[in-house]
Amino acid sequence: MTVEWAREEAFAALRGCLLRVGALTDGACIVDVVAEPYGMLVVFRWKKDPNTYAVEIAFPAGRVTSVIGEPVTSPDEWAADVGYRLAEDLVTGLVRRGRRTVRDGYVVLDDRGAPDIGPEGFSVSEVPLVTLEPRWRRERGIRFTRRLMVVPVTLSEAGSWLAEAGMDVTVPRRLVAEGRLVCWLQARADGEGGETAVGQAVASWEDTRHAVVRLELVHVQPGVPEEMRAALVRVVVHEAAEVGALRVVTDVPGLHELGFRPVDGGGFALSTIVVEREP
Numbered sequence: 352m353t354v355e356w357a358r359e360e361a362f363a364a365l366r367g368c369l370l371r372v373g374a375l376t377d378g379a380c381i382v383d384v385v386a387e388p389y390g391m392l393v394v395f396r397w398k399k400d401p402n403t404y405a406v407e408i409a410f411p412a413g414r415v416t417s418v419i420g421e422p423v424t425s426p427d428e429w430a431a432d433v434g435y436r437l438a439e440d441l442v443t444g445l446v447r448r449g450r451r452t453v454r455d456g457y458v459v460l461d462d463r464g465a466p467d468i469g470p471e472g473f474s475v476s477e478v479p480l481v482t483l484e485p486r487w488r489r490e491r492g493i494r495f496t497r498r499l500m501v502v503p504v505t506l507s508e509a510g511s512w513l514a515e516a517g518m519d520v521t522v523p524r525r526l527v528a529e530g531r532l533v534c535w536l537q538a539r540a541d542g543e544g545g546e547t548a549v550g551q552a553v554a555s556w557e558d559t560r561h562a563v564v565r566l567e568l569v570h571v572q573p574g575v576p577e578e579m580r581a582a583l584v585r586v587v588v589h590e591a592a593e594v595g596a597l598r599v600v601t602d603v604p605g606l607h608e609l610g611f612r613p614v615d616g617g618g619f620a621l622s623t624i625v626v627e628r629e630p
Contacts, residue, residue, distance in 0.1 A: 375395065389410070404446060408433055458626060473538060473582070475537070477534065477535065479504065526567070533556055536552045536583055536590075551568070569587070584603075599621045599623065604619075
Protein backbone atom coordinates (compact mmCIF):
# COMPACT_ATOMS: atom_id res chain seq x y z
CA MET A 352 0.00 0.00 0.00
CA THR A 353 1.03 3.63 -0.43
CA VAL A 354 2.31 5.13 2.79
CA GLU A 355 0.19 7.89 4.27
CA TRP A 356 1.81 8.00 7.69
CA ALA A 357 3.62 11.03 9.06
CA ARG A 358 7.33 10.64 9.65
CA GLU A 359 6.69 11.13 13.36
CA GLU A 360 4.44 8.05 13.33
CA ALA A 361 7.08 5.93 11.62
CA PHE A 362 9.78 7.13 14.02
CA ALA A 363 7.63 6.48 17.10
CA ALA A 364 6.69 3.00 15.83
CA LEU A 365 10.28 1.99 15.06
CA ARG A 366 11.66 3.41 18.29
CA GLY A 367 8.95 1.78 20.35
CA CYS A 368 9.33 -1.58 18.60
CA LEU A 369 13.13 -1.85 18.76
CA LEU A 370 13.60 -0.43 22.26
CA ARG A 371 10.83 -2.66 23.57
CA VAL A 372 12.54 -5.70 22.10
CA GLY A 373 15.97 -4.51 23.28
CA ALA A 374 17.97 -7.55 22.22
CA LEU A 375 17.15 -7.70 18.52
CA THR A 376 18.97 -10.99 18.03
CA ASP A 377 21.60 -12.99 19.86
CA GLY A 378 24.54 -10.62 20.38
CA ALA A 379 22.78 -7.38 19.36
CA CYS A 380 21.50 -4.89 21.94
CA ILE A 381 19.56 -1.84 20.76
CA VAL A 382 20.81 1.38 22.38
CA ASP A 383 18.64 4.03 20.72
CA VAL A 384 16.74 5.07 17.61
CA VAL A 385 17.62 8.62 16.54
CA ALA A 386 15.65 10.80 14.12
CA GLU A 387 17.63 12.58 11.41
CA PRO A 388 16.49 14.97 8.65
CA TYR A 389 16.21 12.25 5.99
CA GLY A 390 15.81 9.08 8.01
CA MET A 391 16.57 7.33 11.28
CA LEU A 392 19.65 5.87 12.88
CA VAL A 393 19.32 2.60 14.78
CA VAL A 394 22.13 2.53 17.34
CA PHE A 395 23.24 -0.79 18.83
CA ARG A 396 26.04 -2.72 20.52
CA TRP A 397 27.31 -5.98 19.06
CA LYS A 398 28.41 -8.84 21.34
CA LYS A 399 31.34 -7.57 23.48
CA ASP A 400 32.65 -5.29 20.73
CA PRO A 401 33.90 -2.01 22.28
CA ASN A 402 32.40 0.03 19.44
CA THR A 403 28.87 1.40 19.17
CA TYR A 404 27.35 0.73 15.75
CA ALA A 405 24.48 2.23 13.81
CA VAL A 406 22.54 1.62 10.60
CA GLU A 407 20.51 4.12 8.61
CA ILE A 408 16.81 3.44 8.07
CA ALA A 409 14.92 5.54 5.53
CA PHE A 410 11.48 6.90 6.30
CA PRO A 411 8.84 4.74 4.58
CA ALA A 412 7.53 6.24 1.35
CA GLY A 413 5.58 5.09 -1.67
CA ARG A 414 4.40 1.48 -1.81
CA VAL A 415 5.77 -0.43 1.19
CA THR A 416 5.93 -4.22 1.30
CA SER A 417 7.23 -6.65 3.89
CA VAL A 418 10.22 -8.94 3.54
CA ILE A 419 7.91 -11.59 2.06
CA GLY A 420 6.35 -9.14 -0.40
CA GLU A 421 3.03 -8.52 1.33
CA PRO A 422 1.64 -4.98 1.74
CA VAL A 423 2.42 -3.27 5.05
CA THR A 424 -0.70 -1.63 6.44
CA SER A 425 0.46 0.24 9.56
CA PRO A 426 3.53 1.89 11.10
CA ASP A 427 3.73 -0.91 13.67
CA GLU A 428 3.80 -3.57 10.93
CA TRP A 429 6.47 -1.63 9.08
CA ALA A 430 8.58 -1.27 12.25
CA ALA A 431 8.35 -5.00 13.00
CA ASP A 432 9.42 -5.77 9.44
CA VAL A 433 12.41 -3.41 9.72
CA GLY A 434 13.41 -5.19 12.92
CA TYR A 435 13.19 -8.56 11.18
CA ARG A 436 15.33 -7.39 8.26
CA LEU A 437 17.92 -5.85 10.56
CA ALA A 438 18.11 -9.01 12.67
CA GLU A 439 18.66 -11.08 9.53
CA ASP A 440 21.43 -8.70 8.36
CA LEU A 441 23.18 -8.95 11.72
CA VAL A 442 22.98 -12.73 11.87
CA THR A 443 24.45 -12.99 8.36
CA GLY A 444 27.47 -10.78 9.18
CA LEU A 445 26.57 -7.12 8.67
CA VAL A 446 29.07 -5.90 11.26
CA ARG A 447 31.90 -7.72 9.54
CA ARG A 448 31.09 -7.02 5.90
CA GLY A 449 29.48 -3.57 6.01
CA ARG A 450 31.29 -0.46 4.83
CA ARG A 451 32.12 1.78 7.80
CA THR A 452 31.94 5.53 8.32
CA VAL A 453 32.25 7.38 11.62
CA ARG A 454 29.51 9.85 12.51
CA ASP A 455 28.63 11.43 15.85
CA GLY A 456 30.71 8.86 17.69
CA TYR A 457 29.03 5.87 16.01
CA VAL A 458 30.37 3.44 13.44
CA VAL A 459 27.69 3.60 10.74
CA LEU A 460 27.43 0.41 8.68
CA ASP A 461 26.32 0.29 5.05
CA ASP A 462 25.74 -3.05 3.36
CA ARG A 463 25.25 -1.60 -0.14
CA GLY A 464 28.10 -2.61 -2.42
CA ALA A 465 30.14 -4.01 0.46
CA PRO A 466 33.11 -6.07 -0.79
CA ASP A 467 33.45 -9.77 -0.12
CA ILE A 468 35.67 -10.80 2.76
CA GLY A 469 38.17 -12.33 0.34
CA PRO A 470 38.77 -13.19 -3.33
CA GLU A 471 36.05 -14.99 -5.27
CA GLY A 472 36.24 -18.75 -4.84
CA PHE A 473 37.75 -18.56 -1.34
CA SER A 474 36.19 -18.55 2.11
CA VAL A 475 37.18 -18.13 5.76
CA SER A 476 35.69 -20.15 8.60
CA GLU A 477 36.55 -21.36 12.07
CA VAL A 478 38.39 -24.63 12.55
CA PRO A 479 35.75 -26.73 14.34
CA LEU A 480 36.75 -27.83 17.82
CA VAL A 481 33.50 -29.67 18.54
CA THR A 482 31.44 -32.15 16.59
CA LEU A 483 27.87 -33.42 16.71
CA GLU A 484 27.59 -37.10 17.45
CA PRO A 485 24.44 -39.22 17.78
CA ARG A 486 24.02 -40.58 21.31
CA TRP A 487 21.35 -42.73 22.91
CA ARG A 488 19.73 -41.24 26.01
CA ARG A 489 17.48 -43.02 28.48
CA GLU A 490 14.19 -41.29 29.26
CA ARG A 491 11.12 -42.28 31.27
CA GLY A 492 12.17 -45.65 32.51
CA ILE A 493 13.09 -48.01 29.69
CA ARG A 494 12.54 -45.60 26.79
CA PHE A 495 15.64 -44.53 24.85
CA THR A 496 15.88 -41.61 22.43
CA ARG A 497 18.63 -40.80 19.92
CA ARG A 498 19.94 -37.25 20.09
CA LEU A 499 22.82 -35.26 18.69
CA MET A 500 25.31 -34.28 21.38
CA VAL A 501 28.08 -31.66 21.19
CA VAL A 502 31.37 -33.49 21.70
CA PRO A 503 34.84 -31.83 21.78
CA VAL A 504 37.28 -33.15 19.20
CA THR A 505 40.57 -34.57 20.44
CA LEU A 506 43.72 -32.50 20.01
CA SER A 507 45.08 -35.03 17.55
CA GLU A 508 41.97 -34.56 15.39
CA ALA A 509 41.79 -30.73 15.59
CA GLY A 510 42.81 -29.26 12.25
CA SER A 511 44.12 -32.61 11.02
CA TRP A 512 43.23 -31.72 7.40
CA LEU A 513 45.39 -28.58 7.71
CA ALA A 514 48.31 -30.71 8.87
CA GLU A 515 47.72 -33.09 5.97
CA ALA A 516 47.96 -30.06 3.64
CA GLY A 517 51.41 -29.28 5.06
CA MET A 518 50.50 -26.59 7.59
CA ASP A 519 51.92 -26.51 11.12
CA VAL A 520 49.14 -26.95 13.69
CA THR A 521 51.42 -27.17 16.74
CA VAL A 522 50.70 -23.63 17.98
CA PRO A 523 46.88 -23.73 17.81
CA ARG A 524 46.73 -27.17 19.41
CA ARG A 525 48.95 -25.97 22.25
CA LEU A 526 46.72 -22.91 22.77
CA VAL A 527 43.64 -25.14 22.88
CA ALA A 528 45.30 -27.28 25.55
CA GLU A 529 46.28 -24.17 27.55
CA GLY A 530 42.82 -22.62 27.28
CA ARG A 531 44.22 -19.43 25.66
CA LEU A 532 42.85 -19.82 22.13
CA VAL A 533 40.73 -16.91 20.88
CA CYS A 534 40.22 -18.15 17.34
CA TRP A 535 41.63 -20.63 14.86
CA LEU A 536 40.61 -19.79 11.32
CA GLN A 537 40.99 -21.68 8.08
CA ALA A 538 41.00 -20.44 4.49
CA ARG A 539 39.47 -22.74 1.92
CA ALA A 540 39.34 -22.70 -1.87
CA ASP A 541 36.51 -24.05 -4.00
CA GLY A 542 37.45 -26.64 -6.58
CA GLU A 543 35.98 -29.37 -8.74
CA GLY A 544 36.72 -31.92 -6.05
CA GLY A 545 35.28 -29.80 -3.23
CA GLU A 546 36.90 -27.36 -0.83
CA THR A 547 40.64 -27.43 -0.15
CA ALA A 548 42.41 -25.97 2.88
CA VAL A 549 44.79 -23.23 1.72
CA GLY A 550 45.63 -21.22 4.84
CA GLN A 551 45.15 -20.58 8.53
CA ALA A 552 45.34 -17.86 11.18
CA VAL A 553 45.60 -18.26 14.94
CA ALA A 554 45.04 -15.79 17.79
CA SER A 555 45.39 -16.10 21.57
CA TRP A 556 44.83 -14.11 24.72
CA GLU A 557 47.87 -11.98 25.53
CA ASP A 558 46.82 -11.00 29.05
CA THR A 559 44.74 -12.38 31.91
CA ARG A 560 42.38 -9.36 31.75
CA HIS A 561 41.35 -10.43 28.24
CA ALA A 562 41.90 -6.94 26.86
CA VAL A 563 44.63 -7.82 24.35
CA VAL A 564 44.67 -10.52 21.66
CA ARG A 565 47.84 -11.75 19.98
CA LEU A 566 47.85 -12.74 16.32
CA GLU A 567 50.17 -15.73 16.60
CA LEU A 568 50.41 -16.63 12.96
CA VAL A 569 48.82 -16.17 9.55
CA HIS A 570 49.73 -18.39 6.62
CA VAL A 571 48.52 -19.06 3.10
CA GLN A 572 49.82 -21.76 0.82
CA PRO A 573 51.99 -20.93 -2.23
CA GLY A 574 49.92 -19.75 -5.16
CA VAL A 575 47.05 -18.45 -3.02
CA PRO A 576 46.24 -14.74 -3.62
CA GLU A 577 47.81 -12.40 -1.06
CA GLU A 578 44.34 -10.95 -0.48
CA MET A 579 43.49 -14.18 1.31
CA ARG A 580 46.15 -13.49 3.91
CA ALA A 581 44.64 -10.05 4.50
CA ALA A 582 41.16 -11.59 4.73
CA LEU A 583 42.31 -13.97 7.46
CA VAL A 584 43.79 -11.09 9.46
CA ARG A 585 40.63 -8.98 9.10
CA VAL A 586 38.50 -11.81 10.46
CA VAL A 587 40.91 -12.27 13.39
CA VAL A 588 40.47 -8.57 14.24
CA HIS A 589 36.67 -8.94 14.07
CA GLU A 590 36.84 -12.02 16.29
CA ALA A 591 39.01 -10.14 18.78
CA ALA A 592 36.59 -7.21 18.94
CA GLU A 593 33.60 -9.49 19.38
CA VAL A 594 35.12 -11.08 22.50
CA GLY A 595 35.86 -7.65 23.99
CA ALA A 596 39.55 -7.17 23.15
CA LEU A 597 40.69 -3.56 22.87
CA ARG A 598 43.88 -4.26 20.95
CA VAL A 599 45.47 -6.87 18.68
CA VAL A 600 49.26 -7.29 18.83
CA THR A 601 51.55 -9.39 16.67
CA ASP A 602 55.07 -10.03 15.48
CA VAL A 603 53.81 -10.87 11.99
CA PRO A 604 55.27 -8.33 9.51
CA GLY A 605 53.64 -6.82 6.44
CA LEU A 606 50.29 -5.79 7.96
CA HIS A 607 50.69 -1.99 7.71
CA GLU A 608 47.91 -1.63 5.13
CA LEU A 609 45.52 -3.35 7.56
CA GLY A 610 46.21 -0.75 10.25
CA PHE A 611 48.96 -2.38 12.32
CA ARG A 612 51.65 0.02 13.51
CA PRO A 613 55.05 -0.52 15.18
CA VAL A 614 55.07 -0.30 18.99
CA ASP A 615 57.79 0.33 21.55
CA GLY A 616 59.59 -2.86 22.44
CA GLY A 617 59.02 -4.43 19.04
CA GLY A 618 56.11 -5.90 17.17
CA PHE A 619 52.96 -4.27 15.85
CA ALA A 620 49.56 -3.33 17.27
CA LEU A 621 46.07 -2.39 16.10
CA SER A 622 43.26 -0.92 18.20
CA THR A 623 39.85 -2.54 17.79
CA ILE A 624 38.22 0.74 18.85
CA VAL A 625 37.24 2.59 15.69
CA VAL A 626 36.23 5.81 17.45
CA GLU A 627 36.71 6.96 21.02
CA ARG A 628 33.50 8.09 22.70
CA GLU A 629 33.25 10.53 25.58
CA PRO A 630 32.25 8.87 28.88
